[in-house]
């Protein structure tokens with residue numbers, strides 16, 4: 481693992497957070513120049529990962545500005561895929577690793593359970609411990625904080641300690657490593673940056689960087705995140721395939737005998753259902769979001785098997801019915817023959833009768 485002790489001169493930062501909370505503006509404040517595009521539209525402005533360097537307050541600082549976590553232009557599944565790709569791109573911008581991953585939040589926006597789930601999403605991307613070991617919170621719109629507290633001014637650190645609910649959860653996890661940024665007030669530029677540097681130096685990771693290897697370790701979590709976000713579309717596609725299978729099963733239900741054509745249809749249905757079950761397992765990637773659909777496909781396979789069993793049993797039953805009829809016919813014929821012989825016996829006497837019975841029994845045992 482790359483190590484760059486606190487007395488090192490470099491500070492490499494990765495800016496994360498929801499769209500429009502001020503990542504690019506914060507990057508510009510840190511670098512002291514307009515390195516990144518800033519937008520006041522509600523749509524994502526930063527579509528690609530951007531990188532900037534500067535020498536500021538005695539240190540060489542590098543900033544990677546990533547696209548917003550809740551990308552607004554794409555459906556959830558595609559957004560999750562793009563986010564994972566973008567984060568991988570961002571990580572690659574700093575092969576030696578980052579000193580800190582900065583979660584940018586807009587001061588004044590309510591930090592709800594939804595924001596907390598954004599943090600969970602980031603954990604799926606960067607690993608369960610990234611908040612604890614590498615995360616610093618930057619609250620933008622510092623002037624709003626001053627305005628809200630103008631009657632009873634208080635330090636920002638006190639405000640942080642007073643927070644409850646979902647925000648408190650995140651504060652506790654990152655040990656209250658938070659700094660207030662005034663991105664539109666240049667007079668604060670140096671002091672807020674110094675404060676940020678001191679938080680970076682005080683991180684639990686103590687100069688150990690967040691590296692590409694760490695990012696690679698959570699690849700499975702990222703895959704699962706994409707599947708979860710993409711679950712509605714995945715379910716829809718699989719449901720359409722299930723509907724086709726069900727149509728197939730219904731058409732075979734009409735069959736009354738297991739002829740070659742019916743057998744072929746049942747074989748195909750069984751193969752298709754099996755293939756779909758495998759496809760579901762592959763697409764699910766261990767998330768269980770497709771479990772209910774997998775169960776439907778298993779039930780379809782059972783239904784195909786029982787349909788085939790029923791037709792086989794029916795065929796067997798018909799065969800034994802035929803054999804029984806043939807036996808009955810032969811028995812009746814023999815009986816008729818015996819009656820005729822009886823008539824003859826009356827004419828031929830006792831020894832004739834014994835010989836007829838012998839013939840009759842001989843015929844019966846043959847059968």
Ligand SMILES: Nc1nc2c(ncn2[C@@H]2O[C@H](COP(=O)(O)OP(=O)(O)OP(=O)(O)O)[C@@H](O)[C@H]2O)c(=O)[nH]1
Pocket residue numbers: 497498499500501502503504505506517518519520521523524525526527547548549620621622623661662663664
């Ligand atoms: N008043 C004020 N406005 C800010 C501050 N920081 C950012 N903004 C504004 O917030 C808006 C969004 O800022 P951006 O930096 O583009 O946000 P972003 O997070 O990079 O957005 P995306 O790239 O779309 O994900 C812009 O209008 C900025 O001018 C701040 O500290 N104070």
Ligand SMILES: [Mg+2]
Pocket residue numbers: 503504505517518525526545
């Ligand atoms: Mg941006």
